Amino acid sequence: MTALAKGRIAPQSGTAFEVKKGQLLKITDPFGEQVCDLMCYRLQDTEEWLSSGRTLDYAGSWLIRQGHVLYSNRSNPMFTILKDTCGRHDFLLTPCSLEMFHKLYHHQGHHPSCHENLYTHLQPWGIGPDRIFTTFNIFMNVQLQPDGKLTVEPPMSKAGDWILLRAEMDLIVGLTACSAGQSNNGRFKPIDWELLEPEQQALRL
Amino acid sequence: MTALAKGRIAPQSGTAFEVKKGQLLKITDPFGEQVCDLMCYRLQDTEEWLSSGRTLDYAGSWLIRQGHVLYSNRSNPMFTILKDTCGRHDFLLTPCSLEMFHKLYHHQGHHPSCHENLYTHLQPWGIGPDRIFTTFNIFMNVQLQPDGKLTVEPPMSKAGDWILLRAEMDLIVGLTACSAGQSNNGRFKPIDWELLEPEQQALRL
Numbered sequence: 407m408t409a410l411a412k413g414r415i416a417p418q419s420g421t422a423f424e425v426k427k428g429q430l431l432k433i434t435d436p437f438g439e440q441v442c443d444l445m446c447y448r449l450q451d452t453e454e455w456l457s458s459g460r461t462l463d464y465a466g467s468w469l470i471r472q473g474h475v476l477y478s479n480r481s482n483p484m485f486t487i488l489k490d491t492c493g494r495h496d497f498l499l500t501p502c503s504l505e506m507f508h509k510l511y512h513h514q515g516h517h518p519s520c521h522e523n524l525y526t527h528l529q530p531w532g533i534g535p536d537r538i539f540t541t542f543n544i545f546m547n548v549q550l551q552p553d554g555k556l557t558v559e560p561p562m563s564k565a566g567d568w569i570l571l572r573a574e575m576d577l578i579v580g581l582t583a584c585s586a587g588q589s590n591n592g593r594f595k596p597i598d599w600e601l602l603e604p605e606q607q608a609l610r611l
Numbered sequence: 612m613t614a615l616a617k618g619r620i621a622p623q624s625g626t627a628f629e630v631k632k633g634q635l636l637k638i639t640d641p642f643g644e645q646v647c648d649l650m651c652y653r654l655q656d657t658e659e660w661l662s663s664g665r666t667l668d669y670a671g672s673w674l675i676r677q678g679h680v681l682y683s684n685r686s687n688p689m690f691t692i693l694k695d696t697c698g699r700h701d702f703l704l705t706p707c708s709l710e711m712f713h714k715l716y717h718h719q720g721h722h723p724s725c726h727e728n729l730y731t732h733l734q735p736w737g738i739g740p741d742r743i744f745t746t747f748n749i750f751m752n753v754q755l756q757p758d759g760k761l762t763v764e765p766p767m768s769k770a771g772d773w774i775l776l777r778a779e780m781d782l783i784v785g786l787t788a789c790s791a792g793q794s795n796n797g798r799f800k801p802i803d804w805e806l807l808e809p810e811q812q813a814l815r816l
Contacts, residue, residue, distance in 0.1 A: 453741040459663075459705030462761060464714065468703065469759030479741060481710035498673065498703065500664030505686035509669065536658040536684060539744060550755060554674030556667060 409600040415442070417594035420523030420582040422531070423601070424449055425573045430488070430602040433581065435545050438565040440595040441584035443501045443520040443541040445528070446476075446484055449576035452533055454478045458497045458540035468550075470497050475574070476542060483574035492567040496546035498556075501538060502586040518585040528580045544569055546589055560591035572604075614805040620647070622799035625728030625787035627736070628806070629654055630778045635693070635807040638786065640750050643770040645800040646789035648706045648725040648746040650733070651681075651689055654781035657738055659683045663702045663745035673755075675702045680779070681747060688779035697772040701751035703761075706743060707791040725787040733785045743785075749774055751794055765796035777809070 410429065414436075415421050425431055425446075433442055448454035460477040462468055470476070472490035475483045501520030507513040525535040545563040550556055583597040584590055615634065619641075620626050630636055630651075638647055653659035665682040667673055675681070677695035680688045706725030712718040730740040750768040755761055788802040789795055 455741075457705060457745075459703065459745040460711075463704050463711065466761055467759040468755050468761045471759075479705070479743075481708065481714060498664065499668050500662060500684070503686065506665075506668065509686060536660075538684075540662075540664040550673050554672040554676075556671055556673045 409602050412598070412600040415581060415583040415597040415599065417583050417596055418518040418585040420520065420527050420580060422527035422578065422580040425577045425579050425601060427573050427576050428604055429573050430604060431571045431573065431579065432568055432600045432602060433544055433571070434566065434568040434598040435492070435561070435563040436565060436598050437595040438563055438567070439561045439591045439593070440563065440597060441546040441561060441589045442544040442597040443524065443582045443584055444544055445524055445538055445541045445580045447531070447533060447578045448478065449578055452531060452578065454480050454482065455537070455539055456484055456542065458542075461497060468498070470495060470542065484577060485571040485573060487569060488572050489570040492545055492563045492569065494545070494547050494562040496543040496548040497540065498548060499540065499543060499546070501541050501582070502584065502589070520582040520584050520586070523582045523585070524580040528578065531578050533578070546584070558588050561589070614807050617803070617805040620786060620788040620802040620804065622788050622801055623723040623790040625725065625732050625785060627732035627783065627785040630782045630784050630806060632778050632781050633809055634778050635809060636690070636776045636778065636784065637773055637805045637807060638749055638776070639771065639773040639803040640697070640766070640768040640800075641770060641803050642800040643768055643772070644766045644796045644798070645768065645802060646751040646766060646794045647749040647802040648729065648787045648789055649749055650729055650743055650746045650785045652736070652738060652783045653683065654783055657736060657783065659685050659687070660742070660744060661689055661747065666702060673703070675700060675747065689782060690776040690778060692774060693777050694775040697750055697768045697774065699750070699752050699767040701748040701753040702745065703753055704745065704748060704751070706746050706787070707789065707794070723790040725789050725791070728787045728790070729785040733783065736783050738783070751789070763793050766794070
């Protein structure tokens, strides 16, 4: 039983590919405590895009996990989360960007970022830097306090944790192995992905 | 002392206008418990837009209020919140839309929505329905629970509560008087706005 396609995203890099309706996307954190930012668009019309605000509203939840549906700006299902061995992800923050490293961490010069790693890999589909919205930040652990405080803590994911998404429409998907030290407990690791046919995954669950 | 411009947004409707850098925008809830969704874009290049994710990240807070800066997708300040007599707003959810009324409330046929009220008024600047992102939902009271649950509660705003924003760049601003019953404690009320020069407002604070 082999995957339709699979890959390992090197630390602090990214990738993008097409996923057809019904196909399954499995994303694995092979070494633990590594965030993967996901952005997606309808293949046939990239003006339809993953919407954090719609997803949270329909879920009635600010924590998105197994059983939840990721919705587009046009209120159509894009992905359903079939399985999730970690259970803690973020859908509030935007991908780390060069400007963020300058502003929050006073970094000087170039720094790899999820924002750059998404738009450079999505460029073949005509998606530029201003069309990266709030990403689904898989394995990212954002903690909120009642007084409003928001902090980024080490991921709760352990080596081998994975999430399985079913595509509900034809999609272009961008993925990263996140480049921000604070989000990944200070160590940059790869992210693994596999694209599976439904009947293949049925045998694995 | 007169405002440069002012208006009353009728219940379940919206408006849009230009604001120049340095000008002040005062938004008032004249009767209490009424939400106003705000979206904005750089006047000279509407590919630069208000970003919830960037704003929350830079604020280190999921509650955005007095003293916070609203950032663009390019990490530039768009507005600074100079004064806020309510202190409770939402920056997680997208505007209510026709599809949302169908999906969440099983409404049939047309229903006024902040989404439609924004894109119809922003159309003269070339901004269409797919370019309404997560709005700053002034006076909206979204409550989050540690287990993930998210609920929309009656606004905490009382009659006459207001928020004062200073434009940090030239902007196109869309505003609404929200059309969703659940967000406004079941009664649809207007929203007042005033555009002021800095020296005018200095005398009022």
